[in-house]
Structure formats: C-alpha cells, structure tokens
Amino acid sequence: MEKTINGNDLLALGYPEGTVIGVALKANRKRTGFTKEGMLAQYKNVLAAPESFIEDALFGALAFALIEKANEKPEDFIALNTTPNAYAVYGRDHIEEGARKQMEVAMQLPITVAGALMPDAHQGYGLPIGGVLATKNAIIPYGVGVDIGCRMALSVYEITEDFYFENEAKFKRELITHTKFGAGHGFHGQYKSDHAVLESPIFKDHSFIKNLKDKAWSQLGSSGGGNHFVEFGIMEFADADAELNIPKGRYVALLTHSGSRGFGATVAGHYTKMAKEVCKLPEVARNLAYLDMNTDLGQEYWIAMNLAGDYASACHEIIHTKMEKALGATVLAKVENHHNFAWKEIWNGEEVFVHRKGATPAGKGVMGIIPGSMTAPGFLVRGKGEVHAINSASHGAGRQMSRTQAEKSITATEMKAVLKDHGVTLIGAGLDEAPMAYKDINLVMESQKDLVTVVAKFTPKLVRMADDGSRED
Structure with missing residues (x-):
C-alpha cells in the first residue's frame, strides 16, 4: 500500500x-x-x-x-512578550518537552498573569493537557478545551466488597443497560432522558446555542469516546472521614468520566474559530487565540461554556441516578469535579480567569477525584490550596504514549494479560486506552503531595468504555 x-x-x-x-x-x-x-x-x-x-x-x-x-508582517499580529513569565512545574522529570514548550508560549501571552503545569501534563492543542493558566479579562477557548466541562463523578454506596464479587454479573448487566458510549452516539425516542438543564432559557435566547438543543437532548446521559468511562470499583477508606461521614472500610463505588459531548465540542469549535479571527497571534501561539471579556463575543462564549458545563454535569447525574435505582443502593457520598473549564477567581488579590485544561480544582478543602487507568488505582483527594499551583492538581495519570504509539506498540494479548493480572473486567476500549499507555499514577501522586491530601483509594473492577475507536476526549 x-x-x-x-x-x-x-x-x-x-x-x-x-x-x-x-x-x-x-x-x-x-x-x-x-x-x-x-x-x-x-x-x-x-x-x-x-x-x-x-x-x-x-x-x-x-x-x-x-x-x-x-x-504577513510582524505588525499584523498581537505581540508576545519577549520571554515567558515563570511558572510552577510539578513532576518535571515525567513531563515531555512538547508540553513544556507549549506552556512557555502560553506564558508569553500579553493577557497571562500566572501559570502552572501539573504532573500528568502532555502535549495538546494550544495549552497543554495538565496546563493551568490565569489570564486577565480574557478567555482562551482552546485553553478550556474541546470537551468543555469534562468531569469526574463518584458515588460511594453502602454496599460491601463481598456483595460486589458475589453479584458481579448483575453489576455488569446494569452497566451495559444504563450506559451508552461513543462520539456522535446518543439516545432516541422513548430512550431519551429529561433534565432541567434542557429548560435553560439560554437554549432559546443565545444566538448560537439555540440551534444545538436537539443534539444536546439526544446525547443527554451518554458518555463520549477516548478515555471516557463508567466503572465499578472498590473504594477503600483507610481511616474514617468526618467531613464525608464515612467510616473506615471498603465500599463499592461508581466512577464516571465524560463531558459535554457533541454539544460542547460544537461550542468549542465555533468560538475557537471566532477567536482566531479577532485575535491574530503569531503562528506559534495561534491556538491560544483569546476572547476579550469586555466584548459581546467573549460574553457569548462565557455563557455557552457555563451551560456546556451544566450539561456535562447533568449527563453524569442521569447515569448515577439510573445506577442507584437499578441497584437499589444507598449512596453514602457523592463527589464531582470538572476540568476543561475556565473559572473566575481571585489570585494574588486580583480577579482572573483560571483555565484548567485537564487539571483538577484543588482549593483548600475542595474535594476531587484523580483516576489512574483501567487497572491502576484512582484517588479521592482534598485540596490543600497551594497558591503556586493556582489551587490545582492533576486530573489523572496522564499519557506517556500517544494513541498512535500505543496502538502500534501494545498487542491485544498484552492488554488482556494486564487486565487479568489486576482482576479487571473490560467492556469496550481499544489498545489506545491500554493501561501501559499511561504514566504511573503513584509517581504522579508523589509529585503533587503538596497539592492534595489523599482521602481514599479507588480500585477499578468493572470498566466500560467506547468500543468503536471514537476519540471524543
């Protein structure tokens, strides 16, 4: 060929x-x-x-x-600062050069106030995955990312570990019944879900959003492709947690990872294109084109981004509610956090927009979930509010192989062997999501011990992911 x-x-x-x-x-x-x-x-x-x-x-x-x-002439573009501002890096030895170079470019933007790179960082578009950037009165659509409001959601059940292993077939049946995966996939007719988010007046009033309601409705309660998942596992609290009111012990838990589906991707694509038209940056920074928040366009994106975040949350809520009812389970605690978003926050006494592209909010006392891979443990954490990290932490283990590299270098036999060794049942997923494609989550957690406190450990046991090769992440 x-x-x-x-x-x-x-x-x-x-x-x-x-x-x-x-x-x-x-x-x-x-x-x-x-x-x-x-x-x-x-x-x-x-x-x-x-x-x-x-x-x-x-x-x-x-x-x-x-x-x-x-x-093209230099004067046709917005000038970057000659040298990048300093920024904090966590786990530097485990972060590829491409991600560091992208972060350095972001730190040269005239709107940049502060930045940090998380230990799971790897190269992306514009801002690296794992990049945190605080900006003055501007938002970068590609700094938020394509999958706006992508998030983790956790339900800890009052179900024992023994009960799970005695009834694994039931958990598998309910997981298959109540979840749907893949880029572009959704529900139709009687299988569609309803949620208050669809009643938002923004779907009527927003010039761009009003054309996306049908897409949002059909995919409501579904999960994307790529690294998105719904999984059951065992949550171990080595000590009782007073704030969550959970005694020491091992519990069955449901963990989900997905975002705003095609709705969010369409919003991201549109406003990234608009940003590039109104914000002419040199080629090296082109994907960091930003929207001035004093403009109508900036406000349009802010409204659309926040609705996409609410929509992503609604998708998780529907999945967790379905599973809770199907299992007849009592929920002891729910924790949810998102990334691929921009927050309005105060940093060093001034109002900024904090972009966390593949980074978890970790303000003091803020709960978050940091997953490993389909065989590696994830961690329920509480933020320490580290100012140099801009109150952030990693959003996972981070890739050490590109998807293409993983597909070329990992065999199906090797992947099956690893799953078997860890006692994990997998439904769907391709070789690009093999556990070996990810960094060691324990090294990542060690690199950010100043950023978060581990509250509990989650060990995956039954994992479902897209099996059609779609990569909506």
Missing part, C-alpha cells in the same frame, strides 16, 4: 510550519490521479509559484494560503 503524505514530507520540501501544512494535507486527501511522488512534485511546483495555481481546483486554497503567508 502506498505510503501517505505527512507534514514531515512537506517540511522537507520547504513548506513553512503551521496552518499552511494543514491546508496542504487537505489537498492530499482530495487527490485523484496522482501517485505520492506525483503529488509531492506538484507540491514543489505550488510552493515555487503559488500565483500560478490560484484557479486550480485542487491546489487553489493552498496557493492562496502560501501567498497570504508570504505577505
């Missing part, structure tokens, strides 16, 4: 890094009648004389992008 053309091939021809590469690759996907060598020869011709291809059906957009790039 003929190898495809990638960005490195175009860079080797002399193409500039950035958006032009993306435009060129779009042309490659539409190519007809060209071999790889023939297509590369055409790319070379377009680069040498783009004005000759303006009317070309296949290469016209690329030619225009090259001409536009050549005519």
Whole structure:
C-alpha cells in the first residue's frame, strides 16, 4: 500500500510550519490521479509559484494560503512578550518537552498573569493537557478545551466488597443497560432522558446555542469516546472521614468520566474559530487565540461554556441516578469535579480567569477525584490550596504514549494479560486506552503531595468504555 503524505514530507520540501501544512494535507486527501511522488512534485511546483495555481481546483486554497503567508508582517499580529513569565512545574522529570514548550508560549501571552503545569501534563492543542493558566479579562477557548466541562463523578454506596464479587454479573448487566458510549452516539425516542438543564432559557435566547438543543437532548446521559468511562470499583477508606461521614472500610463505588459531548465540542469549535479571527497571534501561539471579556463575543462564549458545563454535569447525574435505582443502593457520598473549564477567581488579590485544561480544582478543602487507568488505582483527594499551583492538581495519570504509539506498540494479548493480572473486567476500549499507555499514577501522586491530601483509594473492577475507536476526549 502506498505510503501517505505527512507534514514531515512537506517540511522537507520547504513548506513553512503551521496552518499552511494543514491546508496542504487537505489537498492530499482530495487527490485523484496522482501517485505520492506525483503529488509531492506538484507540491514543489505550488510552493515555487503559488500565483500560478490560484484557479486550480485542487491546489487553489493552498496557493492562496502560501501567498497570504508570504505577505504577513510582524505588525499584523498581537505581540508576545519577549520571554515567558515563570511558572510552577510539578513532576518535571515525567513531563515531555512538547508540553513544556507549549506552556512557555502560553506564558508569553500579553493577557497571562500566572501559570502552572501539573504532573500528568502532555502535549495538546494550544495549552497543554495538565496546563493551568490565569489570564486577565480574557478567555482562551482552546485553553478550556474541546470537551468543555469534562468531569469526574463518584458515588460511594453502602454496599460491601463481598456483595460486589458475589453479584458481579448483575453489576455488569446494569452497566451495559444504563450506559451508552461513543462520539456522535446518543439516545432516541422513548430512550431519551429529561433534565432541567434542557429548560435553560439560554437554549432559546443565545444566538448560537439555540440551534444545538436537539443534539444536546439526544446525547443527554451518554458518555463520549477516548478515555471516557463508567466503572465499578472498590473504594477503600483507610481511616474514617468526618467531613464525608464515612467510616473506615471498603465500599463499592461508581466512577464516571465524560463531558459535554457533541454539544460542547460544537461550542468549542465555533468560538475557537471566532477567536482566531479577532485575535491574530503569531503562528506559534495561534491556538491560544483569546476572547476579550469586555466584548459581546467573549460574553457569548462565557455563557455557552457555563451551560456546556451544566450539561456535562447533568449527563453524569442521569447515569448515577439510573445506577442507584437499578441497584437499589444507598449512596453514602457523592463527589464531582470538572476540568476543561475556565473559572473566575481571585489570585494574588486580583480577579482572573483560571483555565484548567485537564487539571483538577484543588482549593483548600475542595474535594476531587484523580483516576489512574483501567487497572491502576484512582484517588479521592482534598485540596490543600497551594497558591503556586493556582489551587490545582492533576486530573489523572496522564499519557506517556500517544494513541498512535500505543496502538502500534501494545498487542491485544498484552492488554488482556494486564487486565487479568489486576482482576479487571473490560467492556469496550481499544489498545489506545491500554493501561501501559499511561504514566504511573503513584509517581504522579508523589509529585503533587503538596497539592492534595489523599482521602481514599479507588480500585477499578468493572470498566466500560467506547468500543468503536471514537476519540471524543
């Protein structure tokens, strides 16, 4: 099979890094009648004389992008600070260089007040996953992320560990019955859920949101693809917790991870595009385009983002309510926290917008859940309010392999063996979510012991994830 053309091939021809590469690759996907060598020869011709291809059906957009790039002047862009502001890094030895470089660019934005990088950090788009950024009177849509308001939700049941193992088949049956996974997937007809969030007047009054209610309704109570999950496990409280009023012991618990589904992704895509149009940043910072909160556009996004967060919470509430009723369980405690969001907070005496893209709020006394992987433990934590971390902690273990790398280097046999060794039953999920693709959660927790106190440990036993290869995370 003929190898495809990638960005490195175009860079080797002399193409500039950035958006032009993306435009060129779009042309490659539409190519007809060209071999790889023939297509590369055409790319070379377009680069040498783009004005000759303006009317070309296949290469016209690329030619225009090259001409536009050549005519760019430094004064056309918002200037970045010459050197990045200092920022705190936790678990530096376990964080890839790409994530650190992205954070350094974010720290050069003229709106940046403070930043921190969590120990699960890895490279993303714009702000790295695990990046925390405080800004002055502005919000970065890609600093929030595509899956707005993605969150963890935990229900601790008054059910013993022994009862779970004696009735594992029932737990599996209810898990399959009451959950639905995958990017674009949802419910129809009588299977749709209702929730007060759908009655929000924003669905009527907001110029962009009003067209998304049907999408939101169909996916309400479902989970996305990628690393999203619903799982049963054993929650161990080594000591009684007075604030949660839970005695020392081992309890069955339900843990869920998902966000605002297609609704949130559509909001993110729209406002990221708008931000890039009104906020012209140099290529290296293009995905950090921001919206001024004194503008109508900034306020529109703020309203839409908050509704997407409420919607994500409603999805979890529906799943947890269904499971509670199906099991006839008494809930001892519920804990929920979100990431991929921007909060209005006071930092060093001034009002800022704190972006936590894949980072958990960890203000003093604030409860949170930090999962490991499908075989590694997760932790119920209480924040310490560390100011240098901007009151934040990691949102999980973090990836040590890209999805592509995991799919190439991990076999199904290896994954099954690891699951068996840990006594975990898996429904769905691909090799890209194999436990080996993630960092060691114990190293991550050790790196942030100044940020959170561990309250209890969660050990996964029955895990469901998307099995269609979708990656809505």
